[in-house]
Amino acid sequence: MNETQTQGSLRSEARIVRGALHRLRQDLFIDAFAFRPMLPLDDARVKGWRQWVPARLRRQVRWAPHIAVTLFAAMIFLLGLSVTVDIGTFSSLLGIGFCLLVALPVVITLFRPVGAFWLSLATLCIAVLADAVGSGSSWTAVSFTTHLAVMTLVVLRTRPRLALEMWGVTLGAGGVFAVGSEAGLGNMVPMAFFSAVVLISAAAVRAWREERRQVVETQTVTAEERSRRTLLEERATIARELHDVVAHHMSVIAIQAEAAPYRVEHTPPELATSFATIRENAVAALTELRRILGVVRSEDPDAFVGSDPEAPQPTLAHLESLLDSVRGAGLNVEAVITGATRQLPQGVELSAYRIVQEALSNALRHSPGAEARVEISYVLGGIGLRIVNGKPSRLATPSPGAGHGVLGMRERVQMLGGEMTADHTEDGGFEVAAYLPVSATGEATA
Numbered sequence: 001m002n003e004t005q006t007q008g009s010l011r012s013e014a015r016i017v018r019g020a021l022h023r024l025r026q027d028l029f030i031d032a033f034a035f036r037p038m039l040p041l042d043d044a045r046v047k048g049w050r051q052w053v054p055a056r057l058r059r060q061v062r063w064a065p066h067i068a069v070t071l072f073a074a075m076i077f078l079l080g081l082s083v084t085v086d087i088g089t090f091s092s093l094l095g096i097g098f099c100l101l102v103a104l105p106v107v108i109t110l111f112r113p114v115g116a117f118w119l120s121l122a123t124l125c126i127a128v129l130a131d132a133v134g135s136g137s138s139w140t141a142v143s144f145t146t147h148l149a150v151m152t153l154v155v156l157r158t159r160p161r162l163a164l165e166m167w168g169v170t171l172g173a174g175g176v177f178a179v180g181s182e183a184g185l186g187n188m189v190p191m192a193f194f195s196a197v198v199l200i201s202a203a204a205v206r207a208w209r210e211e212r213r214q215v216v217e218t219q220t221v222t223a224e225e226r227s228r229r230t231l232l233e234e235r236a237t238i239a240r241e242l243h244d245v246v247a248h249h250m251s252v253i254a255i256q257a258e259a260a261p262y263r264v265e266h267t268p269p270e271l272a273t274s275f276a277t278i279r280e281n282a283v284a285a286l287t288e289l290r291r292i293l294g295v296v297r298s299e300d301p302d303a304f305v306g307s308d309p310e311a312p313q314p315t316l317a318h319l320e321s322l323l324d325s326v327r328g329a330g331l332n333v334e335a336v337i338t339g340a341t342r343q344l345p346q347g348v349e350l351s352a353y354r355i356v357q358e359a360l361s362n363a364l365r366h367s368p369g370a371e372a373r374v375e376i377s378y379v380l381g382g383i384g385l386r387i388v389n390g391k392p393s394r395l396a397t398p399s400p401g402a403g404h405g406v407l408g409m410r411e412r413v414q415m416l417g418g419e420m421t422a423d424h425t426e427d428g429g430f431e432v433a434a435y436l437p438v439s440a441t442g443e444a445t446a
Contacts, residue, residue, distance in 0.1 A: 033115035073106035109153040120150040160203035234408040254282035315349035339378030351412040359432040360386035369393030382437040393426035
């Protein structure tokens with residue numbers, strides 16, 4: 001039994017080791033020098049910086065990380081030149097070449113991050129060998145500092161797990177060169193500990209940024225789905241309300257088609273058959289409308305709680321009762337009607353009533369203590385609505401609503417081919433203005 005458990009644990013450890021080596025091979029060896037350019041900053045991250053940057057340089061703010069990395073590489077190059085001049089052990093040409101070799105991986109991280117790591121590691125190994133033969137004792141420190149900076153940039157650009165992989169490869173290579181050159185391992189312990197702390201910090205920053213990006217993406221998708229769902233709910237509500245309007249017209253068609261043959265003496269059989277067909281089609285359309293309404297209502301069974309589902313849909317003739325209920329809720333509202341009052345198509349009347357109702361409900365929720373004004377203008381070719389409220393006199397309590405009332409009003413206006421604006425006023429209030437067009441044929445039918 002113990003032997004079986006031992007073999008199982010050995011197989012598990014072997015799988016773990018194979019998995020780690022496979023990930024190491026995928027991350028650091030396969031396509032190590034692949035072209036992976038760092039993109040400029042997006043508008044969301046640049047927006048907070050623009051107010052601190054002169055107008056002439058605002059376009060270049062997107063390339064700030066690239067500029068910072070390039071300046072750091074230039075600083076490393078100048079530092080290397082100063083070391084070469086102070087030591088005087090290399091020839092000037094060889095010293096300049098080595099300075100470029102040290103600084104080049106920093107720039108390459110902008111385009112080929114994993115390849116920059118290998119080039120920086122090779123430079124560090126050369127510096128260790130030069131230190132072993134006594135050719136430049138300060139190059140090891142400069143090369144190690146640059147290599148640590150390159151590894152940090154690679155982690156920030158790629159993924160957190162590369163921190164452990166690059167740290168292990170660097171530690172192994174440094175140990176081999178230190179033992180082979182008889183330099184000893186005494187200096188490697190503090191260097192390994194310091195580099196581990198830096199790389200762990202960089203990995204934590206990278207993981208935090210990745211988590212934050214995923215959270216932002218999730219919130220964006222959630223907001224889009226919520227808006228889409230709200231839009232569908234508003235359309236379903238409009239469909240429920242317009243059912244009575246359409247059903248009324250279809251009923252009138254059916255009744256007139258049934259009564260038409262009795263208004264004419266000696267009705268031709270062909271005409272009577274046509275009227276009968278019209279009536280049958282109208283009755284069939286009414287049946288389908290009831291089925292559609294049943295499907296829409298089944299998605300929201302509580303949509304008609306507290307009201308009679310068979311009651312007729314409200315129109316502007318019920319506006320006074322709406323204003324009375326709003327005044328009873330504590331909103332001081334005034335109504336002004338201009339133009340010749342006339343009956344409009346039922347769909348227009350219903351939409352106008354719902355827009356006024358929703359605008360006043362928003363004023364009650366978000367502007368407590370304010371005064372409101374409702375203006376209805378009967379103009380040639382349609383009707384104009386304007387609902388405006390003043391600044392609230394006290395803080396509004398949190399509203400249980402979904403916060404998409406304006407979306408529903410816009411959907412109603414767009415359904416009728418009208419125009420609508422909704423925005424804050426200069427005195428701190430809110431204004432909703434809409435125009436609902438009515439064709440001459442629709443007015444004649446109404």
